[in-house]
Amino acid sequence: xxxxxxxxxLTKAYKPGVPxxxxxDLDFDERGLTAIIxxxxxxxxxxxxxxxxxxxxxxxxxxxxxxxxxxxxxxxLRELRRRIGMVFQEYNLVERLSVMENLxxxxxxxxxxxxxWLRRFPQEDIEHAYQLLDVIGLSNFANQRADSLxxxxxxxxxxxxxxxxxxxxxxxxxxxxxxxxxxxxxxxxLLKSQGEDNKIPVLVNMHDVELAKRFADRIxxxxxxxxxxxxxxxxxxDDHLKLIYGGEGWLQ
Amino acid sequence: MVSHELTATPLMSRVWQRHTLAQKLxxxxxxxxxxxxxxxxxxxxxxxxxxxxxxxxxxxxxxxRMWPLDFPYYPATVHAALLExxxxxxxxxxFSMVLALPLAILAAHNITPHAGLNLFAKTMLVASxxxxxxxxxxxxxxxxxxxxxxxxxxxxxxxxxxxxxxxxEALEEVPRGSIEALKAAGATQGSQILYGYWPAVKPxxxxxxxxxxxxxxxxxxxLGLVGAGGLxxxxxxxIDLFQWDRVAVILLTIFAVVxxxxxxxxxxxxxLI
Amino acid sequence: xxSASIPAARPFESSLxxxxxxLFILAYACYALGQLDFSWPRFVKGIDNGARFxxxxxxxxxxxxxxxxxxxxxxxxxxxxxTFFGVLISLPIAILGARNLMPSWxxxxxxxxxxLCRAFNPVIVAIIFIKAVGFGALAGVLxxxxxxxxxxxxxxxEAIExxxxxxxxxxxxxxxPFASVVAFGVLPQxxxxxxxxxxYQLDANLRNSTMVGIVGAGGIGGTLFAAFQRFEYDFVLAIxxxxxxxxxxxxxxxxxxxxxxxxxx
Numbered sequence: 001x002x003x004x005x006x007x008x009x010l011t012k013a014y015k016p017g018v019p020x021x022x023x024x025d026l027d028f029d030e031r032g033l034t035a036i037i038x039x040x041x042x043x044x045x046x047x048x049x050x051x052x053x054x055x056x057x058x059x060x061x062x063x064x065x066x067x068x069x070x071x072x073x074x075x076x077l078r079e080l081r082r083r084i085g086m087v088f089q090e091y092n093l094v095e096r097l098s099v100m101e102n103l104x105x106x107x108x109x110x111x112x113x114x115x116x117w118l119r120r121f122p123q124e125d126i127e128h129a130y131q132l133l134d135v136i137g138l139s140n141f142a143n144q145r146a147d148s149l150x151x152x153x154x155x156x157x158x159x160x161x162x163x164x165x166x167x168x169x170x171x172x173x174x175x176x177x178x179x180x181x182x183x184x185x186x187x188x189x190l191l192k193s194q195g196e197d198n199k200i201p202v203l204v205n206m207h208d209v210e211l212a213k214r215f216a217d218r219i220x221x222x223x224x225x226x227x228x229x230x231x232x233x234x235x236x237x238d239d240h241l242k243l244i245y246g247g248e249g250w251l252q
Numbered sequence: 253m254v255s256h257e258l259t260a261t262p263l264m265s266r267v268w269q270r271h272t273l274a275q276k277l278x279x280x281x282x283x284x285x286x287x288x289x290x291x292x293x294x295x296x297x298x299x300x301x302x303x304x305x306x307x308x309x310x311x312x313x314x315x316x317r318m319w320p321l322d323f324p325y326y327p328a329t330v331h332a333a334l335l336e337x338x339x340x341x342x343x344x345x346x347f348s349m350v351l352a353l354p355l356a357i358l359a360a361h362n363i364t365p366h367a368g369l370n371l372f373a374k375t376m377l378v379a380s381x382x383x384x385x386x387x388x389x390x391x392x393x394x395x396x397x398x399x400x401x402x403x404x405x406x407x408x409x410x411x412x413x414x415x416x417x418x419x420x421e422a423l424e425e426v427p428r429g430s431i432e433a434l435k436a437a438g439a440t441q442g443s444q445i446l447y448g449y450w451p452a453v454k455p456x457x458x459x460x461x462x463x464x465x466x467x468x469x470x471x472x473x474x475l476g477l478v479g480a481g482g483l484x485x486x487x488x489x490x491i492d493l494f495q496w497d498r499v500a501v502i503l504l505t506i507f508a509v510v511x512x513x514x515x516x517x518x519x520x521x522x523x524l525i
Numbered sequence: 526x527x528s529a530s531i532p533a534a535r536p537f538e539s540s541l542x543x544x545x546x547x548l549f550i551l552a553y554a555c556y557a558l559g560q561l562d563f564s565w566p567r568f569v570k571g572i573d574n575g576a577r578f579x580x581x582x583x584x585x586x587x588x589x590x591x592x593x594x595x596x597x598x599x600x601x602x603x604x605x606x607x608t609f610f611g612v613l614i615s616l617p618i619a620i621l622g623a624r625n626l627m628p629s630w631x632x633x634x635x636x637x638x639x640x641l642c643r644a645f646n647p648v649i650v651a652i653i654f655i656k657a658v659g660f661g662a663l664a665g666v667l668x669x670x671x672x673x674x675x676x677x678x679x680x681x682x683e684a685i686e687x688x689x690x691x692x693x694x695x696x697x698x699x700x701x702p703f704a705s706v707v708a709f710g711v712l713p714q715x716x717x718x719x720x721x722x723x724x725y726q727l728d729a730n731l732r733n734s735t736m737v738g739i740v741g742a743g744g745i746g747g748t749l750f751a752a753f754q755r756f757e758y759d760f761v762l763a764i765x766x767x768x769x770x771x772x773x774x775x776x777x778x779x780x781x782x783x784x785x786x787x788x789x790x
Binding site: 101109 | 689691692694695696697698699700701702703704705706709710713714716717
């Protein structure tokens with residue numbers, strides 16, 4: 001399989017002298033769900049956000065389908081972002097818009113601003129949105145306002161919005177951290193199946209090890225801004241977990 | 253819900269509507285109303301278009317006459333006028349405070365449970381607010397003759413409505429629990445107000461007074477245009493004589509006062525809250 | 526505050542600082558009264574004058590109702606146009622001035638414009654515009670447009686600075702151009718408050734249009750001033766009564782419009 005995303009020597013420091021990422025080297029293939037695990041503050045969220053440049057990288061290169069995206073800006077950056085879908089921990093839906101409008105937000109990168117202001121979306125996009133609503137089981141919620149939904153429903157809308165972009169890569173930043181265990185499993189199932197159906201790689205950043213082991217094809221463990229484990233879930237041992245999370249009291 | 257999902261409409265025929273028909277109609281009629289109002293106003297308002305196209309030139313001309321500023325005019329006249337404006341604003345605010353307190357108490361239905369008195373007080377407050385300070389000044393110049401006395405009374409009359417309304421609303425929002433405790437302890441109406449209501453509205457009261465004082469400093473700078481003293485009188489004189497370099501000095505003074513006022517108010521508000 | 530412990534011990538005693546402040550204000554009031562040359566005889570004479578004045582005001586005369594109507598319609602037109610164009614110009618300025626959306630090279634000029642518009646009373650601005658475009662309603666509209674930019678622009682800017690940036694981030698992450706981010710991320714979050722500002726501003730402009738008329742910028746203020754100069758005090762009272770009635774009506778209408786929008790969106 002060919003490499004879709006290649007990160008080499010990536011560093012990042014929000015404050016000079018306090019690096020959050022200390023040289024990350026990772027390659028991602030064109031299939032499969034990768035879970036990035038680690039305790040909070042180890043830079044996994046920063047890593048995911050750097051890929052679609054919500055956070056600017058320090059040194060290093062990030063090559064996405066043959067294009068170095070670490071230094072692009074303006075139109076080039078927008079064109080890159082619309083090829084990468086993103087799912088957020090707190091869903092980040094526009095609360096006062098309807099579910100349908102939130103889904104259509106995923107197409108804004110392809111639509112001229114004038115048409116966006118007039119809400120003139122191509123019929124094709126609207127049909128795609130209805131199909132996705134069927135997929136996430138919210139067919140009857142199209143005209144409900146986003147702030148009337150439950151957490152799990154909101155996150156499904158968040159995923160559908162990302163899928164509306166017809167992305168070539170799906171990023172998810174702690175998508176289950178604000179949800180109850182049962183809903184978390186449903187969200188992970190949705191991310192996994194949509195990655196497979198659309199034949200795109202999925203990067204999920206999470207701290208729930210069991211959930212990661214259950215759904216991931218590959219696990220990347222991070223601590224202190226470095227990658228300390230990279231491999232199949234079955235190869236992840238308690239020793240690795242001690243290294244990633246530190247201490248062992250939490251392991252039963 | 254479930255049965256509905258089973259009979260979901262076929263995929264290709266679904267059309268998305270952002271609003272329901274009723275919503276669409278009410279929105280459309282509102283926009284239409286705004287459009288018609290603007291167009292009607294535009295078409296019938298008496299605008300002499302030549303004057304409008306000429307405006308930039310006139311403004312440039314005025315600007316060139318303003319330069320260089322006549323700074324010696326400041327110590328000669330403007331400074332005294334500025335002090336007068338300051339006194340008008342401050343005294344007017346103080347007087348309005350004295351007048352607004354009883355009216356606010358009468359207007360608050362939880363303190364004065366008498367609909368007639370409430371209505372009377374509220375009407376007085378609305379009348380005070382609806383008439384502009386410049387119009388009030390016009391009235392009092394006719395009564396007291398030109399000068400700062402008319403300006404001060406005008407500022408006070410305009411401010412009563414503002415302070416009284418906001419203070420009355422603050423009084424009505426005082427939670428009943430603490431008042432009932434005082435009542436149960438046998439407190440008179442007077443001590444209920446002093447020990448129950450007053451501590452509850454004190455921060456709001458001072459912040460309302462500060463806000464009004466800020467507004468009054470700005471407003472009193474123009475009252476002189478109708479002869480009620482302060483900076484406006486100096487400005488009126490300068491405009492009548494086409495002394496634009498002096499007008500510019502006065503404008504600069506007003507701007508400085510507003511900026512300083514904003515800084516002072518921000519400081520006090522931070523101390524209050 | 527350092528004095529917080531004292532009121533806790535004696536809840537109903539005002540602190541020393543408050544007493545000093547009250548004393549200072551009283552002393553200042555006496556000093557200022559002296560400076561402004563207020564005297565009791567003058568005040569009494571004024572009250573005397575006022576009684577005669579009131580006597581000539583009553584009963585209000587609606588004899589010249591056609592003048593009243595013309596003046597009012599013009600005031601209304603001034604208020605509508607000033608609000609419309611004022612809000613229209615405020616929107617881009619507020620977006621440019623919002624520090625959470627724009628870099629500082631855009632925010633400080635926008636903020637300077639808003640501060641300038643706010644600093645000067647509409648009457649002063651009207652006088653300047655009268656010199657530029659002549660007497661009449663146009664000067665009034667222009668002056669009130671500036672006032673509206675100062676008011677709506679400032680409040681709208683503050684409203685935008687309070688929005689949730691998470692929602693903006695999500696829209697940005699889809700690769701949307703800036704104008705679309707505004708349409709789908711910013712406006713939905715502030716629309717309700719904007720409607721409130723607009724109805725308030727229309728109300729304020731109607732009040733202020735009576736004011737700018739006094740210096741010659743059209744509207745009912747001009748009619749009022751003319752009546753004053755002709756000593757037709759009964760007509761003055763009629764105009765004042767009408768103004769109060771219309772302002773009251775406007776307040777009721779504004780409440781009604783607010784309810785329509787809040788119920789809807």
